[in-house]
Amino acid sequence: MAFFASCSGAKDPLDIDSPERQGTEETAKGKVLVAYFSFTGTTKSIATTLAGVTDGTLYEIVPEEAYASDNSNYYDESTRAYKEQYGPATARPAIKKTLENADSYDIIYLGCPIWYGKAPRLMLTFLDTYKFSGKTVVPFVTSGSSGIGTAQSEYESTYKDIKWKKGDRLNGASKATLSSWVESLK
Numbered sequence: 201m202a203f204f205a206s207c208s209g210a211k212d213p214l215d216i217d218s219p220e221r222q223g224t225e226e227t228a229k230g231k232v233l234v235a236y237f238s239f240t241g242t243t244k245s246i247a248t249t250l251a252g253v254t255d256g257t258l259y260e261i262v263p264e265e266a267y268a269s270d271n272s273n274y275y276d277e278s279t280r281a282y283k284e285q286y287g288p289a290t291a292r293p294a295i296k297k298t299l300e301n302a303d304s305y306d307i308i309y310l311g312c313p314i315w316y317g318k319a320p321r322l323m324l325t326f327l328d329t330y331k332f333s334g335k336t337v338v339p340f341v342t343s344g345s346s347g348i349g350t351a352q353s354e355y356e357s358t359y360k361d362i363k364w365k366k367g368d369r370l371n372g373a374s375k376a377t378l379s380s381w382v383e384s385l386k
């Protein structure tokens with residue numbers, strides 16, 4: 201099993217010093233969304249701290265049909281997670297569409313676990329559903345050991361209208377580490 205199978209500019213909303221960002225506090229900072237999917241809670245913990253650090257809106261991406269606990273056994277090829285991840289790249293498992301005013305956000309931090317080396321197909325459903333064309337999206341992941349590389353490159357090649365920032369694997373990141381990371385993106 202193939203278990204272990206990266207822009208800035210004057211208008212970058214993360215660049216609070218750019219002339220375009222002068223104005224109200226909200227305009228200066230850019231409105232932040234921290235959207236995440238988490239199966240066992242690790243990504244949720246990071247996303248929650250990140251929302252505090254960025255003063256962002258925390259949003260959980262929820263599958264229409266929850267993944268059963270047997271999906272935790274990622275060596276089991278009969279599970280839904282395995283079949284989705286190794287099935288067609290075009291698979292888009294349904295999500296609950298409850299995000300209000302998706303267009304109002306300037307910066308989206310997008311978090312998920314790594315599943316079989318890449319982002320869960322559910323993340324692509326989210327990106328298909330809400331589009332974020334022209335917006336800045338910063339991906340982040342948690343994993344057992346896999347890096348963000350494959351997820352990042354798939355995001356960038358599939359959603360070319362998004363201004364992608366190079367993201368990171370954030371397992372165990374403290375509030376201070378997340379603050380430094382957010383600063384480093386500016």
Ligand SMILES: Cc1cc2nc3c(=O)[nH]c(=O)nc-3n(C[C@H](O)[C@H](O)[C@H](O)COP(=O)(O)O)c2cc1C
Nearest residue numbers: 238239240241242243313316317342343344345346
């Ligand atoms: C179905 C499944 C597949 C996984 N595949 C990988 C993988 O390819 N590489 C890896 O390092 N970790 C893998 N993991 C471990 C998770 O990425 C890791 O535990 C992650 O932090 C879980 O995040 P969560 O608690 O937010 O769901 C997998 C876990 C599951 C359940």
